[in-house]
């Protein structure tokens with residue numbers, strides 16, 4: 001059995017805005033050890049790479065990290081599936097796939113995030129044809145509350161795969177994930193600056209669907225979309241929207257979404273490169289700082305995007321001292337019960353704030369009021385003020401999920417305070 005490390009030092013999430021209350025952190029080194037740990041521990045919560053901004057991965061009991069399990073990257077070229085150890089981070093998976101001529105369809109902005117953690121919260125990138133990373137899951141293995149290993153895939157009864165894709169750590173400790181893969185592809189990123197609001201409003205759908213993955217960054221001020229990142233798959237037709245004619249200007253050098261030092265951003269300037277080094281906004285080779293930011297994000301029906309941006313613009317003055325950058329991106333509909341983009345073509349409105357918890361709390365109350373008419377679903381791994389009641393209203397399968405969690409984990413072994421609040 002691996003040691004349970006009752007760490008003396010204070011442990012926090014990556015951003016430093018959540019100090020974990022967990023009594024300790026277990027770091028098993030094999031699936032057998034995970035099984036024994038689960039079977040002999042009354043309550044525990046899986047911890048990924050600590051990139052969530054709320055208490056979803058915290059507990060007043062034990063945390064367990066799978067980062068020390070051996071890496072696995074088995075490619076089945078016939079089925080077009082890769083099986084990976086759940087604790088591996090995107091950059092490891094992406095590099096391994098790219099080296100063998102394969103790719104994931106999409107990635108989040110940061111390549112340092114763990115596979116299981118990203119899947120568990122419905123993490124996504126951008127692209128009108130790209131659903132969340134959880135949608136790429138074709139099978140997974142999880143250690144259940146009794147210590148047994150269960151396999152879940154498309155042949156499992158009662159839509160179990162869709163229940164397990166975005167599972168918030170509630171249905172077991174996921175040890176391996178099988179992901180759909182595609183042949184490798186190349187992407188070129190071009191950036192335009194200061195697209196006026198009237199052009200954002202008149203041409204939103206055209207711009208967001210003009211390339212494989214498009215993101216707009218804004219402060220909601222008079223500059224409109226101060227950056228438009230167009231990530232074009234070079235094997236697809238060239239983007240056709242003329243952003244200059246719409247009032248933007250081409251960036252003359254690399255830019256950072258928060259207008260900071262661009263050293264850590266993936267290459268721009270239209271230089272083609274592998275998907276693994278273009279789809280994330282940030283380079284895997286660059287160690288991101290320890291946070292000092294707080295993120296929130298809301299996913300709403302894509303058709304509401306322009307109306308929602310109009311509701312948010314009057315909050316510009318509130319945002320001015322606090323907001324590092326807001327990102328607007330698209331996510332294709334997911335089948336996962338709890339994906340923020342479940343069942344609907346979505347637009348995500350994401351906020352990176354300075355790490356001022358009280359000011360952020362006040363801001364997100366205002367944002368959630370502004371977005372309430374659009375049935376906005378908060379991202380599971382980011383800061384939100386939504387009550388359990390509100391979450392049940394916008395996530396219609398949350399009650400079904402809570403029932404499944406009670407069924408699979410009757411003693412609440414995987415229950416933490418975050419889950420206890422929402423799985424009612």
Ligand SMILES: Cc1cc2nc3c(=O)[nH]c(=O)nc-3n(C[C@H](O)[C@H](O)[C@H](O)COP(=O)(O)OP(=O)(O)OC[C@H]3O[C@@H](n4cnc5c(N)ncnc54)[C@H](O)[C@@H]3O)c2cc1C
Pocket residue numbers: 014045046047048049050051052053056057066086087107108109110113114115116117118119120121122123124125167168169170172173174175295379380381382
């Ligand atoms: C700089 C930065 C950029 C980001 N960019 C994006 C982005 O582009 N798009 C986006 O959608 N989100 C983004 N996020 C949010 C991030 O993707 C999610 O918060 C994600 O869940 C973090 O994964 P993690 O491995 O850190 O998991 P943690 O935060 O450690 O845990 C999250 C959840 O996963 C569960 N979990 C972790 N491992 C397992 C396991 N083995 N078995 C079962 N459950 C498990 C935990 O119990 C918890 O419920 C970003 C976050 C940061 C800090």
